[in-house]
Amino acid sequence: MRMTIEDNRTHFMERLLSLPFLFILFAFCSLLTAEEAFHLIRSHPNSIAFYSKYSVDHHSACIPRSADNTVLECPTQGYGSILLICNHLGCGVKEPSTGLVVDPMEAKRIRGE
């Protein structure tokens, strides 16, 4: 019984790492890469001037993600939404590495320091 399981596993790995299967994965990769590049160029998400479009006081299209409206989730072309940090003067793109958390450096930016 144990040999059968090991045989099956070896057979499965051989199929998984076989050249035809790897070619199929490669074709799928190429397709997805082309789609990604095409989508990025077509949607041109950075044509929106977030700084002048939104602020803590003007954000009707956005979902507030903090009580004081300094973190907003606003629509962007082709990518659903984007997180912004804002003050009364305008908004800027939030660091993707901190997510919804406002780190002390971003707090300084919100205070305009």
Add this chain to the structure above:
Amino acid sequence: MIMTSATASTPGTTPRSLPYALRFFLFAIFSFDIASLGYNLIARALGYGIPYSFAYFFAPQFFFSDLFEFRERFHHYGRPEFFTQHGYFMYPPGMTLPYAALLATPSPRATFFALTLATVLFFVVCLFRALRTRGVEGGSAALLSVGIAVTSYPLITVLLRTNLEIFVWIVTTCGLWSVYRRRYIWAAVFFGFATAFKIYPFLFFSLLLAHRRYRELAIGILTVLGVTWLALRLLSPHVGYALRWDLDQLRALGGAYVAAPVSLGYDHSFFALIKFATLPWLPNLAPLVRPYTWIVAVGGLVFYFTRINKLPLVNQFIILSVLAVTIAPVSYDYTLLSLYPSLALLCLSALDTAPRDQGKLVPFFLLYATILTPQSYIILHRAHFYGELRALCLLVLVILAAVRLIPDRTSGAENLAAAPLGNSHAEILSADSQ
């Protein structure tokens, strides 16, 4: 040089397929790539937010931005106004040469894309021919060499940012290939250019030191000095003034920028791990940068003389390539391009590894696959942790390359052919002498 070294596979021999470790590597890079790009599709459809670890694409005028960051300054190239422009020029003087040459073309952006794609194509063709020379069947060789390029996350990053790192990659790759082919004078010249362009490739000079190539080492250092002097002289007739300006730029950048925890999502330097760990408190890390640099320098020297210089060539390539892109206090993901020469050499070594030892190469390939593919699904509470993941993988790769020896019978540079994988260096040498 590379093209002429490759010849057709020996007539009469049956072409062989890829060994287990390389097929596993292909499976890993394709799987990671499909998972990442598939996640991007779903994230877009469901409005989960941006799938990238950097926000530049989403701020006006930052698309393909790096190429033109210093355009205004270089409009005054060779004139006094060059030194009074706003912003930091964060490269050594040598980088002004290829940058000025690029901006002097009728369409710098088109030239950049053409140069980058031509370079990648050349790398792919060279790897393909090297695999064919070692008897790998055409389809398998093409799949491996093209697959590496198509799934390359650093290549995507360098293209989308139009970053000058491509110049560093070109000369570094040529230098490492020259070492592999035992053309040490060429290697010294290429490493000299790379160091003049971006300081940290100076680590590759240690390959010449390991082979006791002191004359070539001197040629390399003279190349650094020559390229730097030429670049400064073209900036200003007062070379000393231009040098002081560049040092001030680098120092100012270090004080204001290097210690700041910005863009951690695509910063894979070891120092970024410290920034990440201290992010909740945000202490002023600027005073730490200089001690960190000294600790890394002393630690690197100890590491080199106690371990690196005793390792086979492939292990040296891996460790030095990783350190060249991780020991700087800031290192963004496009610098990962410099890992490809070591990956290519590892692929060639896998062909010469016995079937029973292929499994021992799998951890190397798994780490390379993790580091060099997008990984855009590593998200928790909308925070992206790609940079941290890569930094950890790079750290593990250095440790692994320091303890697990990879025999290299392809270059002839080390003569470690007969030894089984996993033995100590002394055992390898002993086996070789027998």
